[in-house]
Amino acid sequence: MTDYERTELVNAFYALRDGTRPDLFVDLADFHSDFFNFDNTIDPTRLDLHFNLPDEPEREIFLAWHRRQMFEMEQAVQNINPRISLAFWNSSNDQSTTSPLWDQNLLGSFNANWSLNRNLGGDGPLPTPLEVTNLYGMADFFEFSNELERRPVHRGAHVWTGGAMPTPLSPRDPIFYFHHSFVDWVWYNWEEIHQNSSFQTTSMLRYDGTYSFGGQTLPLVNPNDIIDTRSLGVFYGSNQLAELNNYIVSNTYRNEEIFYYQYVIEAGSNFLVPSGTNCRMESVNEVRLLPGFEASAGSNFVATIDQVNSGLTGKSRTGEVARLKxxxxYDANINTPIVWEEDNKDDSPVIIQAYPNPFTEKITINLNKNTNCSVEVYNMMGMLIRQETFHNTDTIIINKLYGLSAGFYVIKVVDANGDILLAKRVVKL
Known part of the structure; x- marks a missing residue:
């Protein structure tokens, strides 16, 4: 990113929370938290965003939903400045806590100003380049998506950054959008190789035609319609080159489509600007129009070099907005770490320890793996006197037992399939 792009993107992020418009950071974080992950054995009708593979492919939307989320944020910042875009953080090679990514002129100031409580590097590790490469070798889309979601290429940046990032409220942190743009770029590369992405569902939470934000109803989006980033007018630039091809300008999302890159732009191979549409390509280096590029009569097409902003340095930035504190x-989910389920087909036995016994006010039950279960407390007459349900946890605490009469009780722990994991007699003093 140029100094101009960094300043304008940071400006836009702060502007989205300056109180002059609905707060998109809050709305996206709250939505992500509210629908993060549910136990669908309890309520099979309740949809969620994460960890539906491998058992529930009919509910799977992880990659497509986050692609549309990145697009929603990018549209918001481009409404402020149409020349800027989200960047991606390749966490497989940019792994320093002193990286320019964390400088005060990029993402560093948000940590204190928005009380994000990052802990860079405290709970790593970040992914390796080999782990990214290994993903590209997987030919099955759902296998690839499941491995990407649960393992270090996605998980790493969340836990390594700390603060909000390893919680369901991770979209509070602007680094979330840099990270998930990287995850999306990995999917883009995989799709370029395999041409095999496919979703079973035809709509997505938030983007189902019923959700409103800022007075506007968000459109219905079929995840299969955004498998190709070009469907959203998104082209990733890397290795000093942005290749724009196989795209028809439509002005669907704004009156003029602007493709602004620090890199060299090469446009060709069926990049079409139809009559009546507006398109601008702007680079700080070079724009090359190759065979296959066509701007029809009646279109408004401009290719230009940004000479004004390309040479800006940190001392000559213009128009920095106030860095608002x-x-x-407070949301309780900020204290709820994401459980990165390594394999939800774990059939190993659940080992349980319950203590103290005898007890006075509470009983703690430790399991050796995360489990969905219910706990039932019976008196010695066989009457059920207490029942609680616990989701995806390895620690169960039954509180407020001081009101029970002294004597013997039986505790049962039952898993989601109805199998009894524990039946233990305990003593109340």
Whole structure:
């Protein structure tokens, strides 16, 4: 990114929370948290965003949903400045806590100003280049998506960054959008190789035609319609080159489509600007129009070099907006770490320890793996006197037992299939 792009993107992020418009960071974080992951054995009708593979491919939307989320954020910042785009953080090779990524002129200032409580490098590791490469060798889309979601290429940046990132409220942190743009770029590369992405569902939470934000109803999006990033007018630039091809300008999302890159732009191979549409390509280096590029009569097409902003340095930036101190409201989910389920087909036995026994006020039950279960407490007459349900946890605490009469009780722990994991007699003092 140029200094101009860095400044304008940071400006836009702060502007989205300056109180002059609905707060998109809050809305996306709250939505992500509210629908993060549910136990679908309890309520099979309740949809969620994460960890539906491998058992529930009919509910799977992880990659497509986050692609549309990145697009929603990018559209918001481009409404402020149409020349800027989200960048991606390749965490497989940019792994330093002193990387320019964390400088005060990029993403560093948000940590204190928004009380994000990052802990860079405290709970790593980040992915390796080999782990990224290994993903590209997987030919099955759902196998690739499941491995990407649960393992270091996606998980790594969340836990390594700390603060909000390893919680369901991770979209509070602007680095989330850099990270998930990287995840999306990995999917883009995989699809270029295999041409095999396919979703079973035809709509997605938030993007189902019923959700409104800022007074506008968001459109219905079929995840299969955005498998190709070009469907959203998105082209990834890397290795000093942005290749724009196989795209028809439509002005669907704004009156003029602007493709602004620090890199060299090469446009060709069926890149079409039809009559009546507006398109601008702007590079700080070079724009090359190759065979296959066509701007029809009646279109408004401009190719130009940005000479004004390309040479800006940190000392000559213009128009920095105020770096607002605006901590987020407290939400209990900020203390709820994401459980990165390594394999939800784990059939190993659940080993349980319950203590103390005898007890006075509470009983703690430790399991050797995360489990969905219910706990039932019976008196010695066989009457059920207490029942609680626990989701995806390895620690169960039954509180407020001080009101029970002294004597013997039986505790049963039952898993989601109805199998009894524990039946233990305990003593209340």
């Amino acid at each position: 605006k901590p987020y409201d």
